[in-house]
Amino acid sequence: MDSQIAEAIMKTVAIIGAGGKMGARAAEKLTSAGRWRLLLCESDPRKAAGLDLTPTPEAMRQADHVVMAVPDALIGRIARELVPLMKDGGTLIMLDAAAAYIGELPSREGVTQMIAHPCHPPFFTVQPTPEAQSDYFGGVAQQDIVVALIEGEEEHFEEGIEVCKDMFGPVKRALRVTPEQFALLEPAMAEILVAAACCWMKEALEETVARGVPREAAEAFMAGHAQIALAIAFGAEKAPFSDAAKLAIEWGTRRYINPEWRRAFDREVLTEAIEFMLRPQAS
Structure with missing residues (x-):
């Protein structure tokens, strides 16, 4: 019963592109965090094998946060497909600033949009373990992340930052910039x-x-x-x-x-x- 109650109060995160490298990594990290209910979405049958998938329209109706773990070139097109399906109060999390910078993202009242990207572990930093010291991407070594609110509610943006901290963890700081600064x-x-x-x-x-x-x-x-x-x-x-x-x-x-x-x-x-x-x- 306790586990059912805990799951009921967890916020739901949908991962678009869950069968790709970034999507699989995000799913693993968010599962390990233990405070998010995950819905996995993957359109490529070759990458979907073995995944417990949720149909994308259903995932959009349920998700509090939608992580776009897709190639940069597809972000605009996929966002235009997903945003109309998202529930009011949902947050779309882009992992790259390019599509936002050139105006490829659709705007919708009631949906918060944000960008988050890891800084990667910095040079000239001593990490606590040999495994962390040899981690150049992040996920084992501590790193900062950069975040930007494109549009929407501060409250939902702040919760989206928590999703991103777990997704890219261990995270030392979440550093806020504007979408335009992100592209710089x-x-x-x-x-x-x-x-x-x-x-x-x-x-x-x-x-x-x-x-x-x-x-x-x-x-x-x-x-x-x-x-x-x-x-x-x-x-x-x-x-x-x-x-x-x-x-x-x-x-x-x-x-x-x-x-x-x-x-x-x-x-x-x-x-x-x-x-x-x-x-x-x-x-």
């Missing part, structure tokens, strides 16, 4: 600039190997110098770059970094980038 963080900063720079670092390593440097030496040199450069640049190491390194950085920046890189944060440019990300075949 990702894709502008984190993907268009930072991830591209990291891939450029890997290409630089491969070029040194192609020019005859032994791979073992190149990888060791890159690993150590990347770490100390990040530590100095972000203030984890208080010693500065050497005078020669400062000149090399200045010369390399002038010669090889596009001086217009800050335009990645401009609305027109960022909209163009998101359109390409969501519809590459049209570009």
